[in-house]
Amino acid sequence: MLAQPGGGRGRIVVVSGPAGSGRTALLAEALDGLAPPLALLSAQCSRAEQNLPLGVVRQLFAAAPLGPGPARRVAELLRRGADGADPRTGEETAHMSPEDAAVAEELWAVVAGIAARTPVGIVVDDIGHADARSLAYLLYFVRRSRTVRTAMVFVEPDETLPVCPLFQDELHQRTDVEYIRLSLLSHPGISEILGARLGGLNTPGLTEECAEVTGGNPLLVHAFATDVESGPPAAADGRGAAVGDAFRQAVTLCLRRSGAEALEAARVLALLGDRSSAALLGRALDVPPRTADRLLALLRGTGLAADGGLRHPAVRAAVLARTPDAVRTGLEARVARVLYDSGAPSPVVASYLTAAPGPLDVADERWTWAVPVLRDAAELAAAENRVPQAAAHLELAHRSASGGCDRAAILVDLARLQRRSSPRAALRRLDPVVRHLATSRFDAAHAAVMVRCLLQDGRHAEARELLRRLDGTGSGRRDPAAAPKRLLGLWLAVSYPGVAREFSADAAPWQSTRGPESDGDALRWRATRLLASVLGGGGDERGIHEAEQALRIYHVTEHTLEPLTLALSALVYADRAATASAWCSTLLAESGLVHAPAWRAQLDSLAAQAALRQGMLPDAERHAAAALSGMTAGDWGAEIGTPLATAVLTHLAAGRPDDAGTLLQRPVPAEMHDGRGGLHYRHARGRYCLHTSRPHAALRDFLDCGVLMQRWRMDAPGLVPWRSGAAQALARIGETVRARRLVAEELDMLRAGPPGRSYGIALRTLAAVSRPERRPDILREAADVLKACGDRYELAAALVDATDAHETLGESKRARYAARRARGAAESCGAHGLLDRLRPPTGAQAGSEPVLPGGAELSGAESKVAGLAAMGYSNRDIGRKLHITVSTVEQHLTRVYRKLNVTRRQDLPAPDTRLPAALL
CATH class of the missing domain: 1.10.10.10 (Winged helix-like DNA-binding domain superfamily/Winged helix DNA-binding domain)
Structure with a gap:
């Protein structure tokens, strides 16, 4: 048409299509190489110049072949038309005033004069961005073009609403207007472009991937090809091509050409992701449903969207990558509210809230729902071991919460979460809560949590002060503080009995039948009560069975870690080390512990105790080392006594007293001795002193254990066999009668229940302080008991003692038999110290008995x-x-x-x- 515009009549073509479909490229291809005769008047419309009156008409006549005189006349006419421009826009501007009509008539006369000499081509690209005044003049020209040799080409974008609807209406009414509609590329079209651009690099797989990513938009297809050219090679099937900067820039350009509304809609869809829909889009943009449908259709036309959302994750990533942070923050908040109103799950809503920096304005009633949603999402994330997400939710909730009590509760949740990795860091986060509880009204449940944290960190003075305040609150059955106080009192009695004496807990916590009113504390109550019962000399089979049931049902979480570890401790002290060891292995294998080194350290400590009580020295050493390395001494705080004691006893049993002494040189907090861990530490230190020939120092430690255990009413040999240790120390210093009395007392305590490990150890000690002729029989009984309970180390030790007893009595044959059994047991558990006692003198091996x-x-x-x-x-x-x-x-x-x-x-x-x- 442009090459042959003659025939004495005008012709009009309208080229349309979505952004990026190649409208401008098609126009450039048509104009390229055109030769005279053709007077080409062209204009490029721009959104930036849309408010300049007659800006497009001015561009057209700037390229017109005019002499000096006509050029000055045209300039004057354009000035008059611009000065008289109506500030109104839209359809009304198409109704021209007489002055405008006069100017337009003269301008058209100039065009007709040129056409009399040579055909005229009038080309306007992106006419949707033309100023309203120019459209009115162009419409005037269109009406008069039938008899003038002109060829008019208007490139019309799909993405913009018409500034002058009358212009489009009149074009559509004319029967001589030809329309060229550009659509997205088909698979063959995509393959042709990629083949031309990439040559042999193009494959069917690459074409398919390009179609998935670009939707056939030519602009995006060329950008895709550019990234393939500059990126790493794709897989053999052509899949996996990298989408890079060229593609992201092309997506941004395509959206900007589509208009501000389309750009904002794309950003909302990118944030919504798989949850995208026209309804949610409309609510997020606060536009009517028909507008949301129109914007979705516009984006589908460009190939960027498909169905109800963006076409491909690569498109979504490109949109978000080019979205300014401030814009994205505002959109995320709007999307969060829309999703909340539509009933989306809390984690989904919270993910948008936490993406926005700074606190939410919860004073605004539109955001009062945000803090509960964040806390709920944090709890779910913590349960699924998504610790960073949970922490982010709680951080925002804390910054946004308005009340002091709410903020304190959120800080407690945050501290529980952080205790997975560092109990001390968690407590430092809670310092504001400590100050708040020390001076203000407080929630008893939060105070109980704080007391636990302070005691474990060794800050006993602050814990005692908080306990005094808590003790002064009401304790009636209906008082809300009653249940947390009873549970705290029971926990103190089994964990920090040195502090429990200052708190009005039950006189015998393990005998209390009053459980918590809250179902959430029922597990903690049962586990703590079981441990109290075991330490008090009870612990029936029913309680043990309940502990195993709990271990079978529950996984390790912030809420179950403490009761599960208490249940495991009860199994260990009740001489059920094999059962405890199996459950420790099961819990340590849980994947959730990967992000909870502090939890692993606590379970490793229990696993080490259980392994040591089974005589599995290599396992005990491994778990004890993992416990001490899994948390720093500061994180262990006042509870470091238990893993440290286990490691010391393991080194002694393995025949490495120097390593045990090195561990005992490590500084420990004095507050450790207020708790159960202090008993383990004193007992281990006493065993070390006994091993290194310091019986008086050993006796002091053992007797101190006895005094504390009796004062704390947890005088259970399964916890610490202090009487057996003291008896061995007394025997070393010649006080055999006193030693026998202590051992007899321990045996009397143990005869009430089934014979277990503690009973076997007491029998072995009894043999050491008995007359030589009685020792073999006592040690035989001890060996039978220890073999039945599965403690290979104590069994080996009893057999070594039996070897010495038979040698003392001159029973060489029996001594050799006992020695063979002892050697096998000692070798199976790695007890090198016992093997040294069994090893024959060096001279005997060389034939020279010493x-x-x-x-x-x-x-x-x-x-x-x-x-x-x-x-x-x-x-x-x-x-x-x-x-x-x-x-x-x-x-x-x-x-x-x-x-x-x-x-x-x-x-x-x-x-x-x-x-x-x-x-x-």
Whole structure:
């Protein structure tokens, strides 16, 4: 049409299509290479110049082939038309005044004059952005173009509403107007473009992916090809091509060409993601449904949208990447409100709220719902171990909450969440709550949580002050503080009994039948009551069964961690170490503990205790090391005594007293001794002192344990066998009668229940302080009990003692049999210290038994005692080196004197060979 505009009549073509469909490219292709005769008058419309009167008409005549005179006349006419422009826009501007009609008539006469000489082409690109005055003049030209050699081409975008609807109406009424409608590319069209751009890189898979991402929009297809050219190679099937900057820029350009409304709609759809719909779009934009439908249709026309939302995640990412933060924040808040009103789940709504920086204005009634939604979403996220999301929700809720009590409650939730990784950091976050509770009215449940945190961190003075305030509140059955107080009192009695004495808890917490009114605290109440019962000397089978049921049902969460660990402790102290160990392994295997190192450390500590009580020394050492490395000493706070004690006892059992001593040199908080962990620590230190020949220091630690356990009414041998330890220390210093009395007392306590590990340990201790002829029978019973309960280390120790007992009595055959059993048990659990006691002297292995001259009739034990005595060692030193009592040394020497026919140690001859280095 442009090449042959003759025939004496005008022709009109309207080119339309969505943004990015190639309208301007098509126009450029048509104009490229056109040769005279054609006077081309062209204009490029722009949204930025839409308010300039006659801006488009001015562009048309700027390119007209006019002489100086006509050019000045046209300029004057354009000035007159612009000065008289009607400030109104829209359809009314098409009704021209006589002055406008006169100007338009003269301008059209100029066009007709040019057309008389040569055909005229009038081309207007993006006419949707033309100023209203120019459209009125162009419409005047269209009405008169039938008899003038003109070719008019108007490129009309789909995305804009007409500034002058009358212009479009008149074009549609004419039968001689030709329309060219550009649509999105088909798969063959996409493949053709990619083939031309990429050559051999194009594959059917790449074409398919391009169609999925771009929807066939030519602008986006070319951008896709650019990114493929500059990006890494795609997979063999052509899939997985990288979408980069070119594509993102093309999406932004396409949206900007589509108009401000379409751009905002695309941003809302990008935020809505899979939840997109016309209804939600309309609510978020606050526009009528028909407007939302129109905007969705416009975006579908560009290929950016499909169905009710954006076409592809790559489009969504491109839209969000080019959205300014301030704009995105406002849209996210609007989307959050829309989703809340539509009944979306709390986590979905909260994800939009937390994306906005700064607190929400909850004083505005439009946002009063936000804080509860955030807290609910945080709880769900924490339950699913999405800790960062939960923390973000709670942080925003805390910044947005208005009341002091609400803010304190949210801080408590935040602290619970942070305790997964660092209890001390969590407590520091709660410092404002501590100050608030110390000076203001407070919620008893929050105060109870704070008391727990303060005690565990070693801040006992603040905890005591808070307890005094809590103790002064009402405690009637209907008082809301009654249930939290009873539960706190019970927890204090089993965890920090040194502090519990200052709080008016039940006199015997394990005997209390008053449970919490709240169902949420029922699990904690049952677990704590079971532990209290076990520590008080009870703990029936029904309670143990309930503990196992709870471990079977519940997973580890902020709310269940404490009751589950209390239940595990009850199993350990009730001599159910194997059961506790199995449940520790199950809980440690839960994936949720990946983001909770503090939880893992607590469970590792319990697993180490259970493994040690089964004699599984390598497992105990591994879990104890994991517990101490999983949390810093500061995070363990006043509870470090338990894992530290387990590690010390494990090193001693493994024959590494130096490592145990190194652990005991670590500083520990004094407040640790107010709690159960302090008992474990004193007992472990006593065992170390006993192992390193300091029986008086060991006795002091054991007796201190006894005093505290009796004062705290938790005198259970399953917790700490202090009587057995004290009896061994007393035997070392020669107070055998007192030692027997303590062991008998412990056995009397244990006979009430089924024989377990604690009973076996007490029997082994009894054998050590009994007459030599009674020891084998007592140790045989101890070995049977320990074998039945599954403690391989204590079994090995009992068998080693039995070996020594039989040697003392000269029962060599029985001694060898016991030694073989002892060696197998010691090797199976890694008890190298016991193996050293069983190992024959170095000289015996070389054929030179380190015995005295003429002492062929002496047993191995008698030879060792006699050799050390001949070298000048005292009876006490000999007992320490051979790990036997002073009484046993004396009995050995009595038999040696009789066999060698001497009356004193000075008469003992020197040994033929050196004793083993381990004895020296």
